[in-house]
Amino acid sequence: MNTGFSLAPLFRHSVGFDRFDELLDAALRADQSNGYPPYDIIRESDGRYRIVMAMAGFARSDLDITVQENELRIRGNLKAEGDNERTWLHRGIARRAFERTFKLADHVEVESAGLEDGLLTVTLSRVVPEEKKPRVIPVDGAPTPTKSN
Numbered sequence: 001m002n003t004g005f006s007l008a009p010l011f012r013h014s015v016g017f018d019r020f021d022e023l024l025d026a027a028l029r030a031d032q033s034n035g036y037p038p039y040d041i042i043r044e045s046d047g048r049y050r051i052v053m054a055m056a057g058f059a060r061s062d063l064d065i066t067v068q069e070n071e072l073r074i075r076g077n078l079k080a081e082g083d084n085e086r087t088w089l090h091r092g093i094a095r096r097a098f099e100r101t102f103k104l105a106d107h108v109e110v111e112s113a114g115l116e117d118g119l120l121t122v123t124l125s126r127v128v129p130e131e132k133k134p135r136v137i138p139v140d141g142a143p144t145p146t147k148s149n
Contacts, residue, residue, distance in 0.1 A: 036094055036096070037053050037054050037076070037094070037098055038053070038054045039100070040052045048123075048124070048125050048126075049108070049124040049126075050121055051102065051124070052119055052120070052122075053100070053119065053122075054118065055115060055119065055120045057078065057095045057118075058076050058078065058118075058120075060115050062076055062077055062079065063076055063115065063120065064076075064077070065113050065122065067104075067110050070103060070105070070106065071101055071103060072102040072104055072110060072122070072124075073100075073101045074101075074102075074120070074122070075099045076099075077097045078095050078096070078097065107126055107128050107129065107132065108124050108127075109124065110123070110124055
């Protein structure tokens with residue numbers, strides 16, 4: 001995919017972002033789905049997030065949530081209903097299987113998931129390991145003598 005612009009200026013001041021161009025292309029192509037089910041992504045505070053999805057008609061047993069590497073995948077499969085006994089006059093609540101994936105940034109972990117009042121809430125937090133946190137690097141060498149008057 002040719003995006004029509006060059007990312008070369010970004011790479012002059014960065015190290016280790018070899019996949020940035022691929023991620024940008026994927027983001028430009030991604031999420032061209034039908035938008036079902038609708039969802040919100042909320043940043044509660046620095047490093048804490050929530051994904052809230054509308055799950056009308058789904059029970060806990062109908063949902064499957066998995067995390068693999070940096071990808072959160074939420075699937076919904078409704079059990080077959082006895083529709084032979086019903087005559088639908090209007091069917092406005094979508095009741096269909098879905099799969100929605102979210103790319104997670106490095107060190108983002110899924111804390112919990114809950115279903116209440118037709119809303120699925122997935123709580124995420126950014127947990128940076130101690131070895132990845134900024135640290136001060138001392139400069140070795142003899143101190144430079146200062147002149148005193």
